[in-house]
Amino acid sequence: MVLVEKEARLGGWTGGFEEMYPHGKRGRRMIDTLVANVREHPAVTVFVNAEVVGKSGSFGNYEVMIHVDRQTSETVAVQAGAIVVATGFARTRSLRGTGTAWKVWSRWPISRGWSTRPRALGVPG
Numbered sequence: 001m002v003l004v005e006k007e008a009r010l011g012g013w014t015g016g017f018e019e020m021y022p023h024g025k026r027g028r029r030m031i032d033t034l035v036a037n038v039r040e041h042p043a044v045t046v047f048v049n050a051e052v053v054g055k056s057g058s059f060g061n062y063e064v065m066i067h068v069d070r071q072t073s074e075t076v077a078v079q080a081g082a083i084v085v086a087t088g089f090a091r092t093r094s095l096r097g098t099g100t101a102w103k104v105w106s107r108w109p110i111s112r113g114w115s116t117r118p119r120a121l122g123v124p125g
Contacts, residue, residue, distance in 0.1 A: 002078050003038065004066055005048045010035045012088050045078075055083065 003010075010031070017027030038044050047068050053075065054065035062080040067073065 001044045002064070002066070002080065003044060003046045004050045004052055005046070006051055008049055010038070010046070010048065 009015075011027075011034075014027040015031045019026055020030070039046060047066055049068075049070055051067045052064055053067045056063050060081045062083060064078050064080050064083065065075050066078060067075050
């Protein structure tokens with residue numbers, strides 16, 4: 001398995017979260033454990049600061065071109081039977097949800113240490 005991450009480290013946004021439901025673990029602790037497991041696995045190759053720049057082939061038989069060094073334009077080719085794209089998410093500017101779901105609140109401000117909980121969650125402030 002080949003894992004390609006465009007950022008300098010694995011984990012994305014999750015590493016910045018405080019305690020998460022349902023287990024109460026902090027995001028950084030969770031990510032650090034997962035990353036250690038991934039990096040120690042003999043069947044996994046990790047590229048960080050990398051980008052998929054091309055692919056050819058078809059189901060079960062792909063050749064994927066990965067730009068692995070932003071300084072030198074070094075590219076490697078890997079064989080793959082399948083390709084999975086995980087895009088992550090972007091933080092919304094609004095504290096409330098969109099549309100008619102006015103009781104939906106973004107987890108981001110809550111996880112960053114709001115001192116009071118919003119009443120829209122049904123929790124007394």
